[in-house]
Amino acid sequence: MTSISHDNPSKYELLNRVFQRNHFDVVVTGEEKIPVGRGCLFATNHPHGLFDGLGAIWVASRHAHDCRAIGRHFLSVFEPIEDWFLFVKIDANRNSEAARQVAEQSAEFIKAGGSLVLTPAGRVGVSRPLSKPAQDLPWKTGVVRLSQTAQAPIVLIYVDVNHSVIRQLGQRVHGVVRALMQVWGYR
Secondary structure, X not given: OHHHOOXXXXXXHHHHHHHHHOOOOOOXXXXXXXXXXXXXXXXXXXXXXXXXXXXXXXXXXXXXXXXXXXXXXXXXXXXXXXXXEEXXXXXXXXXXEOHHHHHHHHHHHHHOOOEEEEOOOOOOOEOOOOOOOOEOOOOOOHHHHHHHHHOOOEEEEOOOOOOOHHHHXXXXXXXXXXXXXXXXXXX
């Protein structure tokens, strides 16, 4: 991504470049429901990986929202976008380290007018069996609690991507492998 971020573009412009270069078709409906002049939570399904969150950041930044996403700590290696995330480290039991601190940072960020992308399932959707499209795991209630704490509305985003057996295999190996495959594939 460094080659397309050399002139320090805005989030919206950088993501436009990434999406155009990789021939992503981004179609958005219902944008009139996005709050103007205040922070909100963008809750999205998570069938693909890194680009689900980037797509939601693109939608928010298109409306002049200072937007970040909750993301796994290993995404911090992607320098052009590392400050777009509030990072969460997940242990082997899928428990978040410092979850309370991230929740407090998130609420303060939203109260200050920022918007935040969350994936309420807490992980990338899985295909069972592998030949079927990915499905989110049940959504957790954290997005509702955060909405109440930050006194901010929730905007639902549905990401619809083509099914990829290779992407699902990468996800089953390890999240870092999947993220590296995506960034390498879309660099």
